[in-house]
Amino acid sequence: MTVGRADGTVAEVIRDKIGANTSVIMYFQNTGHLPAKFNWGSQGPWWGLAFIPKIPGGFIEIKSDKPFTPMWAGVTRKTGGVGGSGTITIGGNSLYSVPIIQLPAQQLNKMLTETEPPLQLSGVLDYCDSLGKYSCRNFTLQYFREPLNRFALVFEEECPAFQTKIRNPDPNIDYFPPCEMAARERKMEEDARRKH
Numbered sequence: 001m002t003v004g005r006a007d008g009t010v011a012e013v014i015r016d017k018i019g020a021n022t023s024v025i026m027y028f029q030n031t032g033h034l035p036a037k038f039n040w041g042s043q044g045p046w047w048g049l050a051f052i053p054k055i056p057g058g059f060i061e062i063k064s065d066k067p068f069t070p071m072w073a074g075v076t077r078k079t080g081g082v083g084g085s086g087t088i089t090i091g092g093n094s095l096y097s098v099p100i101i102q103l104p105a106q107q108l109n110k111m112l113t114e115t116e117p118p119l120q121l122s123g124v125l126d127y128c129d130s131l132g133k134y135s136c137r138n139f140t141l142q143y144f145r146e147p148l149n150r151f152a153l154v155f156e157e158e159c160p161a162f163q164t165k166i167r168n169p170d171p172n173i174d175y176f177p178p179c180e181m182a183a184r185e186r187k188m189e190e191d192a193r194r195k196h
Helices: 104-113 179-195
Strands: 011-015 022-029 036-043 048-052 059-063 073-076 081-082 089-092 096-106 118-130 134-144 148-156 173-176
Touching: 011 104, 022 104, 022 118, 022 173, 036 179, 048 104, 059 104, 073 096, 073 179, 081 179, 089 096, 096 104, 096 118, 118 148, 118 179, 173 179
Parallel strands: none
Antiparallel strands: 011 022, 022 096, 036 089, 036 118, 048 059, 048 118, 073 081, 073 173, 118 134, 134 148
């Protein structure tokens, strides 16, 4: 999984038809040939801060409705049922696009043109590839003004171990690595077939 489309576009500003609202659409690409289970979110409760010296307070919080929570999988002790966090399955060589910010056009335009330093948005992604390998990465996008007028990926690195841990584990669940989920589900199906 990579941040951005094959042509290098990581995010775009899209205005609705009547021009009242504007969205920042972000792209994630599965560059492998097989499906991958994927999860994403912002670093903390916001995507970033837009520092605008001319406004009262000097900045605007860019709130997120999807703070990052790492993937998880586990067995319920009471029932033995296997479950996990919600993920998105992206087919091989496929693109996933999602609006990460939706704001009135005038407000977003102010953030893109008047922020100093330039607007940065930070997030996290984690995924399981089809071979059962887990990866987690932090990333930051920055908006470059004239003459580019586009977002670019300016930072990307592997997540530290603490970031992949469940913050409030349920004492009734025995957790296992999230990328083992598919293998465990297959085994449960095989065991069920053998019993019948």
